[in-house]
Amino acid sequence: MNLTPSGIVKFLDQYVIGQADAKKVLAVVVYSHFRKLGLQRDSIALALGKSNVLLIGPTGTGKTLLCETLSHAIDVPFVTADATSLAQTKYVNEEIEVMLMRLVSKAGGDMEKAERGIVFIDEIDKLKSAGGQAGTSSGESVQHALLKIMEGAPVKLGTGQTIDTSNILFICGGAFVGLDNVVSRSHTYGFISLTDAVNQQILERLNSRIKPTDLISFGLIPEFTGRLPVVASLQPLTEALLVRIMTEPENCLYRQFRAVFESEGVELRIAPKVFSEIAALAVEYKVGARSLRGIFEEMITPILYVVPDRREIRKVVITSLFAEASLLTE
Ligand SMILES: Nc1ncnc2c1ncn2[C@@H]1O[C@H](COP(=O)(O)OP(=O)(O)OP(=O)(O)O)[C@@H](O)[C@H]1O
Numbered sequence: 448m449n450l451t452p453s454g455i456v457k458f459l460d461q462y463v464i465g466q467a468d469a470k471k472v473l474a475v476v477v478y479s480h481f482r483k484l485g486l487q488r489d490s491i492a493l494a495l496g497k498s499n500v501l502l503i504g505p506t507g508t509g510k511t512l513l514c515e516t517l518s519h520a521i522d523v524p525f526v527t528a529d530a531t532s533l534a535q536t537k538y539v540n541e542e543i544e545v546m547l548m549r550l551v552s553k554a555g556g557d558m559e560k561a562e563r564g565i566v567f568i569d570e571i572d573k574l575k576s577a578g579g580q581a582g583t584s585s586g587e588s589v590q591h592a593l594l595k596i597m598e599g600a601p602v603k604l605g606t607g608q609t610i611d612t613s614n615i616l617f618i619c620g621g622a623f624v625g626l627d628n629v630v631s632r633s634h635t636y637g638f639i640s641l642t643d644a645v646n647q648q649i650l651e652r653l654n655s656r657i658k659p660t661d662l663i664s665f666g667l668i669p670e671f672t673g674r675l676p677v678v679a680s681l682q683p684l685t686e687a688l689l690v691r692i693m694t695e696p697e698n699c700l701y702r703q704f705r706a707v708f709e710s711e712g713v714e715l716r717i718a719p720k721v722f723s724e725i726a727a728l729a730v731e732y733k734v735g736a737r738s739l740r741g742i743f744e745e746m747i748t749p750i751l752y753v754v755p756d757r758r759e760i761r762k763v764v765i766t767s768l769f770a771e772a773s774l775l776t777e
Pocket residue numbers: 462463464465466504505506507508509510511512513621622692735736737
């Protein structure tokens with residue numbers, strides 16, 4: 448694969464629909480990560496520092512999917528950890544150590560390779576500073592524990608080896624529910640727009656930018672936000688994007704169910720209108736693409752119930768979510 452930023456985006460496009468901005472940001476960061484490793488001993492490389500990334504966006508819009516897909520695109524060890532489970536244990540440092548050990552094993556035991564890997568920490572917004580429960584760690588103390596490794600530090604592993612995290616790229620993801628209220632309260636660039644119409648787009652971009660102060664108001668500690676210099680936002684999925692999610696990717700719902708029917712010797716055909724109807728419902732459920740499967744299965748299950756008993760059926764045609772499907776025998 449072509450590992451330029453646009454090559455990475457092209458790969459992501461096969462599986463993740465929409466989210467062009469977030470894809471670009473991620474691709475550039477990952478590309479720079481590679482370049483920097485190439486320049487390892489260069490003083491510029493050292494000065495470049497690390498561009499750990501924060502992925503923000505509503506639930507079910509592709510944050511986790513983006514990172515998982517990315518891990519298939521590039522040939523570096525990649526591990527995923529869940530901030531919620533880090534906060535559920537008293538032994539945060541041990542958990543972090545286990546995560547780094549997983550990275551080493553992903554690298555086939557090659558420490559140097561592991562030290563250039565990528566760690567994805569999901570659900571980072573659950574580490575809001577608020578009192579932890581007994582037997583768990585408070586979000587804030589997990590943030591402190593993560594700070595150290597994100598900054599770059601030698602960590603002693605259970606195996607006796609030491610891993611240096613200075614060149615590991617950290618990507619954090621979270622839905623940050625309620626952050627939009629914080630952001631809309633802190634807009635400040637409005638007045639410039641009167642003077643220069645050409646720059647309206649740049650202005651809008653600046654205005655929609657999530658600032659470190661917004662994240663701090665949300666509940667991340669300043670030192671933690673400071674180590675996530677790059678923020679990529681994912682957008683809510685529109686009806687049109689939801690339709691594409693059901694029908695375009697190689698492993699999309701439509702293809703999955705066509706394969707299920709095919710194994711019964713039956714052709715499944717769903718009219719385009721049906722996908723729009725499902726997407727319209729899904730938008731109302733407000734959980735992004737997550738509700739698509741449920742709605743889809745509800746529509747298909749009654750049909751899948753009868754098809755195996757009726758061997759004469761050759762074709763199933765669905766023309767509306769709100770009408771009976773036609774079971775055809777020719
Ligand atoms: N942009 C997208 N393109 C294709 N599929 C998507 C997209 N967004 C979501 N999906 C589908 O929805 C599922 C859930 O998405 P994902 O796990 O990435 O959500 P998330 O943004 O991480 O949400 P959360 O904040 O709740 O963790 C994915 O497994 C995928 O099937």
